[in-house]
Amino acid sequence: MPATLRWMILCLFLTLAMLALAACSDDGEGVVKVVYSDSSFFTTGNDDPALVDSVRLVIFDQFWQDVKDDYAYISGKGAVWDAAREEWRPEVVRSLTYYQYQNLLLGAMSVLEDENLALIDSTGEVHPAYEAKRKVNWRIDAWQATAEQLNYEVQSGWGWGIADTVGYFFFNSFDPESFDETEFDVALESMRDLSAIMFDMRTAGEVVVSLTVPKLDAAGLQILSEPVISRFVEDEVTVLEQHSNDSPDVDPIIITPRGEWSFTKPVILLIGQDTINEGELFAAAMSQLPNVSLIGDSTAGLVGATQYYELYEELDYTIPTIGYTYVDGDPLRGEGLMPVHLIRWTPDSFIDDDYVLISAFLWIDQFLE
Incomplete structure (x- = not known):
């Protein structure tokens, strides 16, 4: 040999000797999926600029339509995305600052449960609207x-x-x-x-x-x-x-x-x-x-x-x-x-x-x- x-x-x-003392996993298959979404990545501070009222809805509508038109997996999720527009569009009007606005967009995207849908901040950091925690x-x-x-x-x-x-x-x-x-x-x-x-x-x-x-x-x-x-x-x-x-x-x-x-x-x-x-x-x-x-x-x-x-x-x-x-x-x-x-x-x-x-x-x- x-x-x-x-x-x-x-x-x-x-x-194997160590494994005999431990449980395999919660589901018996070695995998546990815990899913969560979080729309509070962007923190409001004193330097948080106000977003011009006239562009809030224009930006949101363009964003929503881009996802509707181009998202490869919209089939089967179209009704969910339509409902997201009805739920989140009124919140856009009430958002006071730029960071609050970004959080609202993340919240809207999170309903599609896709980790590749994300916002990118001014530093280039990517913030997924949805994330699944996996055991690796x-x-x-x-x-x-x-x-x-x-x-x-x-x-x-x-x-x-x-x-x-x-x-x-x-x-x-x-x-x-x-x-x-x-x-x-x-x-x-x-x-x-x-x-x-x-x-x-x-x-x-x-x-x-x-x-x-x-x-x-x-x-x-x-x-x-x-x-x-x-x-x-x-x-x-x-x-x-x-x-x-x-x-x-x-x-x-x-x-x-x-x-x-x-x-x-x-x-x-x-x-x-x-x-x-x-x-x-x-x-x-x-x-x-x-x-x-x-x-x-x-x-x-x-x-x-x-x-x-x-x-x-x-x-x-x-x-x-x-x-x-x-x-x-x-x-x-x-x-x-x-x-x-x-x-x-x-x-x-x-x-x-x-x-x-x-x-x-x-x-x-x-x-x-």
Whole structure:
């Protein structure tokens, strides 16, 4: 038995002993979702400027109409958004200051229960109108202690290592400004003869796209992780579909093979509640390939290409304007992606080492037997 695997098994046994003393979770599935909304991000102070009466309703009506027209997931929520206008528009008239006004807009958006709907303040900080608290199956110090055993190579937003016959990639970003596909290809080449590859996507949560121009068009829009996915297909394949609210057309997301060879042996994606946006989109696309398995925990169920809107002076906001579905029409949003193998955990799972990651490697070892 390889030394690295023996080390992982020992760590797992020690962690299991601790787990025996702890309850798995409130719902027995290792996941607890606590949802809340808060419209008090902006604090009123002596420097809080008054908002000109004549523009309050104009701004609100433009904001409400933008969401009505462009929000990719307005279908099924239209009545809720109409009711929000009736409830919050009178409050707009009574709002005295700029900060109060921003809080009212956040309150209105919160009824749509979408974390990608947000206001952006004058410092550039993003304030979601709605937020779901999730239990995340990852902790940085425990992960670092385990990753050291893999001779982990750090890149910008990602990294890689090797455990015996299994390659390992960790991604928390597919930012095109920092991701270098040439560096990825070099890492993948070193794994060409390995038995399997694992992608650790437990903290992958970049917003898909953010633009300052209006009306982002779904046609031809590719996902940021496409350069990675393209190394795992042998033929051109449609993995997902995308749509915008203002068009009945559905545009396919087509992946074309890239490079001189493709990795077609088993690929395992380790996912969790912090796998959101582009990370979740990557997991959904990869899950359509026949050699890919998802393990870990369910993902967030939060996918949408988010667009930046300039509304009034320093009052900006974001709206998900592109939605995604599987090829059969089922939406990506909602419950999130479900793993074929659930790795149960508690906060004690990360005291010394990354129990979830170790368990994932052990599952792969059994899977390959």
